[in-house]
Amino acid sequence: xxxxxxxxxxxxxxxxxxxxxxxxxxxxxxxxxxxxxxxxxxxxxxxxxxxxxxxxxxxxxxxxxxxxxxxxxxxxxxxxxxxxxxxxxxxxxxxxxxxxxxxxxxxxxxxxxxxxx
Ligand code: SF4
Ligand code: SF4
Numbered sequence: 110x111x112x113x114x115x116x117x118x119x120x121x122x123x124x125x126x127x128x129x130x131x132x133x134x135x136x137x138x139x140x141x142x143x144x145x146x147x148x149x150x151x152x153x154x155x156x157x158x159x160x161x162x163x164x165x166x167x168x169x170x171x172x173x174x175x176x177x178x179x180x181x182x183x184x185x186x187x188x189x190x191x192x193x194x195x196x197x198x199x200x201x202x203x204x205x206x207x208x209x210x211x212x213x214x215x216x217x218x219x220x221x222x223x224x225x226x
Pocket of ligand 2: 130131
């Protein structure tokens with residue numbers, strides 16, 4: 110998994126409770142070329158085959174995204190909240206909501222706020 114940028118310790122930390130909601134939002138799950146290699150190797154798949162069957166061009170056409178299922182959830186979401194590539198998931202996934210988030214994220218994410226140390 111890619112390294113997550115260090116967090117600002119003066120701000121609250123949000124502990125993920127694995128509700129799986131962020132894996133169900135339609136939209137890009139961006140993957141870097143390095144992440145593509147890592148995930149393909151983790152799954153034991155040929156990289157070119159993985160790219161053609163599991164990724165698509167992202168919305169702003171700057172890179173690749175993991176494809177969505179027809180219902181909008183991520184291809185690698187299994188059941189309610191299991192990520193099939195948890196140990197090698199993209200940094201976009203690992204960084205939410207502490208490294209990045211968006212207006213209104215709190216209404217959808219069930220992470221628990223932990224006081225700053
Ligand atoms: S890769 Fe895993 S953590 Fe990221 S959106 Fe897909 S299922 Fe969720
Ligand atoms: S929406 Fe928030 S609490 Fe739920 S899995 Fe994603 S980061 Fe974790």
